[in-house]
Amino acid sequence: MTPLTDTPPGAPVHLVVMGVSGCGKSTVAQALRQRLGWELAEGDDFHPQANIDKMASGRPLMDEDRWPWLRILAGWTSERDERGESTILSCSALRRSYRDLLREGGAGTFFVHLHGDKGILLERMEEREHFMPPSLLESQLDTLEMLEPDEPGVLVDIANPPERAARLVLAQLDLDSIV
Template identity: 80%
Template sequence: MTPLLEPVPDVPVHVVVMGVSGCGKSTIARALHERLGWEFAEGDEYHPRANVEKMASGRPLMDEDRWPWLRTLADWTRERDERGESTVLSCSSLKRSYRDLLRNGGAGTYFVHMHGDKGILLERMESREHFMPPTLLESQLDTLELLEPDERGVLVDVALPVERAVRVVLAHLQ
């Protein structure tokens, strides 16, 4: 992808690409990073070892497992916000309360909710190597709370090709 030829925003923007496992959040977040040139963080890389081991063993994370991880991601965003830098982050952000915490990282936080057909999600999970087993998809779907009308963000269909999904996001950011 060619870099976006837009000026750097006056206020830092923090794009959080969210959704359940297999939705393509990492792929879309990396594509946005490449297009915008903003610093990128893969949320999975910030999970404590205990969280990864718990998920890999087929046990879903509970809120008490997620809060320290989410605070770390909010701190990561806040550090860049204070320097005036925009960011792209991939993070499941399944609940409104999790997104509220992430918004503390910067006023310009914007959510890209990758959402779609359960069959597509399951197929993607089964075809990749990842610590999150496909058996946990149902627990993530049960936990998922859709973006609410007062939350800055956009819902993007997981079935869209990557470049098209990126164009949808960029159109909504402008």
């Protein structure tokens, strides 16, 4: 993973809080929003009803289900990037190709990959109300491609409390040199 070294001072930064279901994307994204004051979009809110129905019925999404959704998310980021606004987006972004598409939304895209113990993930999924059933965790883990060394981002252990995770991300970003 690499830092955001190619982002010029003053350019917008776009944090994508990513990982499988149950990793804490929404919670960590909220903690980052509280610290930074940037606009936050929940990727789940952009899913078409057909995707939600498919997942709720226990069927995993396929690439043909995901591409239109990812294009909408990249478009959301691009609109704000053009206005010079930094953003936070929660999105699974499980494959490198998905992250490549999301990076088209803005040059300053940085991935916060929340990753950790499968037991913790299952426990969290079982304790919440969400359209994604715990039975789909395995398919997400099978789909997941870890961040590669050339991708701007940081790996954060899900065992960290959300506030600590946010502090770790902000320390990694060294925002003083970017914004």
